[in-house]
Amino acid sequence: MRILALASEGPLTSVVKASIDKRSGMARLKPVPSLNRIRENRSKMAIPITYNVRNLRLRLGATMMTALGIALTVAVAVFIMALLAGLKKAFVSSGDPLNVLVLRKGSQAELQSGVDRESYQTIKYLPGIAKDKAGEPLASGEVVVVIVIPRKDSSGETNVTVRGMSPTGFELRPAIKLAEGRWFNTGQREIVVSKSVSSRFRNAALGDELFFGKGKCKVVGVFDAGETAASSEIWADVNQMASDFERSAAFSSVLVHATDSIAAQSLKNRMNDDQRLRLDAFMEPDYYGEQTKSGKPIQFVGTIVAFVMAIGSCFAAMNTMYAAVAYRSREIATLRIVGFSRPSIITSFVIESVLLALLGAALGLILMLPFNGLTTGTANSLTFSETVFSVRITFAVLVTAIGFAVAMGLFGGIAPAWHASRGEILAALRD
Amino acid sequence: MTLSRFATKNAFRNRRRSFITAISIAFSLLLLTLLMSVYRGFYIDQGPPESALRLVTRHKVSLVFWLPSYYREKVRTIPGVVRVSPWNWFGGIYKDTKPENTFAQFGVDPSEIFDVIKEDRVPPDQLEAFKHDRAGAAVNRALAEKHGWKVGDKVIVKGTIYPINLEVTIRAIYDSDNAFDSMFFSTEYIDQALPRVKGRTGTLYTLVDSPEHVTSISKAIDEMFANSPQPTKTETEKGFTLSFVAQLGNVKLFILSICGAVVFAILLVSANTMAMTIRERTREVAVLKTLGFTRRTILSLYIGEAMTISVFGGLLGATGATLLMIIASKMPNGTFFTGFKVNTPTYLVALAVAALVGFVSAFFPSYSASQRNIVDGLRHIG
Numbered sequence: 057m058r059i060l061a062l063a064s065e066g067p068l069t070s071v072v073k074a075s076i077d078k079r080s081g082m083a084r085l086k087p088v089p090s091l092n093r094i095r096e097n098r099s100k101m102a103i104p105i106t107y108n109v110r111n112l113r114l115r116l117g118a119t120m121m122t123a124l125g126i127a128l129t130v131a132v133a134v135f136i137m138a139l140l141a142g143l144k145k146a147f148v149s150s151g152d153p154l155n156v157l158v159l160r161k162g163s164q165a166e167l168q169s170g171v172d173r174e175s176y177q178t179i180k181y182l183p184g185i186a187k188d189k190a191g192e193p194l195a196s197g198e199v200v201v202v203i204v205i206p207r208k209d210s211s212g213e214t215n216v217t218v219r220g221m222s223p224t225g226f227e228l229r230p231a232i233k234l235a236e237g238r239w240f241n242t243g244q245r246e247i248v249v250s251k252s253v254s255s256r257f258r259n260a261a262l263g264d265e266l267f268f269g270k271g272k273c274k275v276v277g278v279f280d281a282g283e284t285a286a287s288s289e290i291w292a293d294v295n296q297m298a299s300d301f302e303r304s305a306a307f308s309s310v311l312v313h314a315t316d317s318i319a320a321q322s323l324k325n326r327m328n329d330d331q332r333l334r335l336d337a338f339m340e341p342d343y344y345g346e347q348t349k350s351g352k353p354i355q356f357v358g359t360i361v362a363f364v365m366a367i368g369s370c371f372a373a374m375n376t377m378y379a380a381v382a383y384r385s386r387e388i389a390t391l392r393i394v395g396f397s398r399p400s401i402i403t404s405f406v407i408e409s410v411l412l413a414l415l416g417a418a419l420g421l422i423l424m425l426p427f428n429g430l431t432t433g434t435a436n437s438l439t440f441s442e443t444v445f446s447v448r449i450t451f452a453v454l455v456t457a458i459g460f461a462v463a464m465g466l467f468g469g470i471a472p473a474w475h476a477s478r479g480e481i482l483a484a485l486r487d
Numbered sequence: 488m489t490l491s492r493f494a495t496k497n498a499f500r501n502r503r504r505s506f507i508t509a510i511s512i513a514f515s516l517l518l519l520t521l522l523m524s525v526y527r528g529f530y531i532d533q534g535p536p537e538s539a540l541r542l543v544t545r546h547k548v549s550l551v552f553w554l555p556s557y558y559r560e561k562v563r564t565i566p567g568v569v570r571v572s573p574w575n576w577f578g579g580i581y582k583d584t585k586p587e588n589t590f591a592q593f594g595v596d597p598s599e600i601f602d603v604i605k606e607d608r609v610p611p612d613q614l615e616a617f618k619h620d621r622a623g624a625a626v627n628r629a630l631a632e633k634h635g636w637k638v639g640d641k642v643i644v645k646g647t648i649y650p651i652n653l654e655v656t657i658r659a660i661y662d663s664d665n666a667f668d669s670m671f672f673s674t675e676y677i678d679q680a681l682p683r684v685k686g687r688t689g690t691l692y693t694l695v696d697s698p699e700h701v702t703s704i705s706k707a708i709d710e711m712f713a714n715s716p717q718p719t720k721t722e723t724e725k726g727f728t729l730s731f732v733a734q735l736g737n738v739k740l741f742i743l744s745i746c747g748a749v750v751f752a753i754l755l756v757s758a759n760t761m762a763m764t765i766r767e768r769t770r771e772v773a774v775l776k777t778l779g780f781t782r783r784t785i786l787s788l789y790i791g792e793a794m795t796i797s798v799f800g801g802l803l804g805a806t807g808a809t810l811l812m813i814i815a816s817k818m819p820n821g822t823f824f825t826g827f828k829v830n831t832p833t834y835l836v837a838l839a840v841a842a843l844v845g846f847v848s849a850f851f852p853s854y855s856a857s858q859r860n861i862v863d864g865l866r867h868i869g
């Protein structure tokens with residue numbers, strides 16, 4: 057009787073031929089050099105990835121269920137990251153680097169601030185402010201208030217910023233274009249609303265009338281502010297708003313346009329340092345950048361949700377991989393016999409787990425793609441009003457989501473892979 | 488051996504798998520329990536019974552507009568109104584804008600405020616001192632402890648809305664079940680420092696005599712000022728709080744969709760485990776049938792097994808969430824969580840969800856297993 061067997065000699069096992077000596081009746085073990093040479097070469101080889109892909113396909117039911125679980129986790133994470141990316145975009149792209157925003161000293165936001173008309177006259181004629189065609193300085197005293205209006209989707213009412221401005225205000229914001237209708241006329245109860253305000257709130261479409269202040273205001277135009285903070289605003293004539301809201305004594309803020317960046321910086325410093333004026337000046341982009349922290353609640357809740365779901369998904373992946381290992385114990389033993397080393401088996405199973413997670417990530421991203429570009433809003437802690445922004449699945453979000461899934465696959469796959477490489481070869485073969 | 492015991496034994500046959508499944512379910516249910524508690528805190532709970540008796544009146548257009556102070560006395564004339572206090576948001580900064588230094592400051596009428604929020608407890612002598620010092624302040628105990636304030640300490644809060652700083656002496660420290668860190672001071676402080684804002688108030692806090700009168704009184708208040716230059720909007724305290732939640736966005740939908748995703752995810756995990764388990768035991772099912780067990784018994788056996796695992800996971804998760812909520816509310820920045828607790832109904836709902844998930848996940852694989860031909864089953868090679 058002759059059998060092939062495996063003998064363990066130190067770290068490496070080798071194939072031996074076992075036979076029973078007819079004369080002495082003793083068992084004899086003789087290594088098989090040809091087979092062992094193949095094994096030695098194999099031990100340096102990695103198991104091809106197609107093996108893992110085929111295995112995932114073979115156990116399609118389990119694979120899909122686990123992948124879907126991971127997909128849901130990835131989807132939640134992507135949604136939250138996309139919300140934050142959109143919110144950040146709305147603030148980061150707001151503001152002209154040559155614009156300087158002036159508030160009362162100590163105020164954090166336009167809503168709290170008050171700059172009296174006298175100071176406005178002083179600010180207006182400071183050196184370094186650009187002039188318009190008529191030779192007037194590009195400075196706009198503005199009145200900012202918030203009003204509560206109901207959303208269209210009946211998810212409640214929210215605060216919306218109303219900005220009273222003079223026509224100079226348009227010149228200071230050249231990026232903002234009229235999309236429909238016309239700009240308001242001064243001295244009229246007319247307002248222009250941003251595209252998103254128009255589509256998200258009741259009675260805010262072109263031709264509608266919104267009731268606030270001391271009466272009805274007609275929507276005469278819709279402007280397109282792209283994805284900037286202004287896309288959450290309603291604009292109206294400054295004097296009309298000042299009288300409506302009894303803010304005639306002071307502007308909320310003053311926005312000035314500097315001739316160049318050096319002038320902007322010196323304007324800012326000059327106003328900050330002037331003890332008599334008692335003003336705080338900000339570069340417009342900095343002022344909006346500060347508001348990105350409005351995303352903190354979403355970030356906080358989102359991180360917890362994504363993290364806990366990820367732990368759940370890790371365990372789910374682990375379960376599937378353990379099942380895969382148990383199901384294939386004989387196969388793994390065979391792989392070991394033909395010479396694949398333990399590290400290559402560990403690598404192979406971890407790769408399989410990561411592939412599973414990547415499939416989940418792909419499904420999750422597909423699930424979330426329809427939400428890309430969706431407009432939504434959240435409370436801005438600084439302006440006390442709603443900031444509208446779009447959900448944006450940016451490249452960074454994409455990469456993070458994939459990384460997130462890979463991490464889940466790694467954590468879920470390592471323990472089962474380790475077990476796979478440690479199994480008793482002979483016991484597994486006999487099973 | 489009874490059937491339930493058999494199911495439990497089976498559940499722990501492949502210990503590692505059952506354990507991993509239970510842990511996976513536990514984490515998801517932990518999240519679900521937390522989300523349900525927040526949802527309940529926002530939309531279902533009515534707060535303490537006194538809270539239901541309180542109304543908040545603000546300017547109809549928005550909170551940033553003032554109401555004339557004399558509205559207070561007019562509101563008082565409405566039958567059923569017990570107490571009214573002004574309630575002015577000061578919006579100041581203590582030290583800096585870091586979250587741990589953030590708390591609310593309200594200008595109130597010291598002689599009446601603790602009759603409006605009557606469930607908060609103030610020592611009588613401290614209340615007297617607070618009433619008699621126009622530059623005095625009352626703070627809740629948690630806030631006082633956080634900053635190490637004692638009665639008699641001076642605190643300076645920088646104004647943002649008002650161009651003045653609040654320099655007040657702590658006269659009273661009150662105990663409140665409410666999580667909200669706040670400081671009360673006399674509205675007169677602002678009136679005297681800034682004569683131009685005298686005669687204005689932000690909101691009015693009203694206590695009414697009985698829950699039946701809440702709706703009619705809030706209507707009466709709004710009707711009283713409907714045609715004046717400053718029309719009002721009156722809501723219950725809860726409604727007022729909810730309007731802040733509504734500003735965060737569609738929170739309701741957000742919570743519900745995450746809950747949905749979580750439940751679906753655990754359903755997948757559990758179903759996967761059960762499918763694996765039952766596939767492995769095809770031969771066993773055939774043997775059980777040969778021994779004379781009915782399909783129904785076999786079905787209930789496997790469903791029982793799945794439910795054992797998922798309810799075990801549910802128990803872990805819901806208990807974990809309860810503990811986590813308690814720990815979070817004790818953390819220095821955890822005031823947000825103090826308002827939310829995992830109560831018994833939420834806990835039971837979480838367990839019910841777990842049980843339901845177990846049931847649904849096991850039903851289809853075990854149904855097909857129980858329908859399988861005995862001979863095929865016996866021939867099946869695992």
